Amino acid sequence: MDNSFFTSFPNVLISTQEANELIERIDTVLAELYRIDPQRMLHILAENMHAPIVNALEYTLSQDTIKTSNQQVIKTFLQRLQGTIRSCEVLSMTIAFPPTQAFLTHIGAYAKQLFGASTILEITVDPSVLACGIFIYKGRYLDRSVKKRLEEYFTFKKVSRS
């Protein structure tokens, strides 16, 4: 199995939602491995995933090394893929609006560019933050929400008045 697949695969993962779903599907496939053919396995893994993930999996699973391998090789491949996904760094973001796929793609790419290819986004939607958001990465906490700015403004007003 080519190591470059596992090295480059986190590039196509954007969110923890995708990562968790993929891990669950891999568990399902591993449980049914003795009776699943590669095409069906691809269908289970890639269904409703966004295009880059589907393409990466499709390309890999179409390789002869997988098609002709026995179940143990496929099992090892899938377990290693799970490990790769679990080792991704999580960037938590609380934003005010439900993200579109385009937004996730842009911000995901930007985050990977800033923090590394294995960075994936954990998105929480909270309209009370109003705009921008709250971010946590490797224990660092940054609240750049407009809600906090407003609270600071009114707290300052109260203190200066009293």
Place this chain on the structure above:
Amino acid sequence: MIIYIFLIVTLVLLLLGLLFILYRHSRTLHELQMLKEQNKKMKENSDARSAKSLAKVQEETEEIILQANKKAADLLAEAKLFSSDERELLQHKLSGIVDGQVEAFSKINELLNKEYQAELDKTKKEAIDLFNNVSQSINETANKEIIDFKTTLEEQTVNSEKMVTDRIEEAYKKVSDEIAEYKKNKLAEVDQTAGQRMHEIANYVLGNGLSIDQQEVLIQSALQELKKQSGQ
């Protein structure tokens, strides 16, 4: 209301003071009247003593005259028995006796007058001293009681003023506290209302005014800041 109470208390105290002064004045007049009566009695006693002394003098004088007359009668009776020479001699002796008796009477009269005058002066001096002492005592007592009353009145007035001042300060502090509490509650209410309104306005403006692209720009800016903080 508190000022009215203060005025009423002050008027009551002044009225009490006036009544007290009237009472002291009446008492002083009464004592003065008693002194006058006492003086009158002393004078009457003195007159009685003088009259008694005069009566005594008169009595002694009459006794002397009676003795003199008796002696003269004796001499006259004897004179009838003597000669004319002897009668002249007797007449001469009799004149000498009368002159001596007149002189003795004058001396006694003068002495008694002096005694009477001394007794009268002494009584008068005692009466004047007594009157002066009583008058001074009354004056001192009245002065002391007036000073005490004045001090009491001043203390009562000061206490009343202090009580009124304390009550005014207490009422002022209570009202100030209530105003401060009211102001605090109102400001908190205004803050809460204003905060809610601002939140709603900001939510409305930002929620509807910021596009996804603008939100994305803000988030990218925040991610850059997070990267600087994490030191990567």
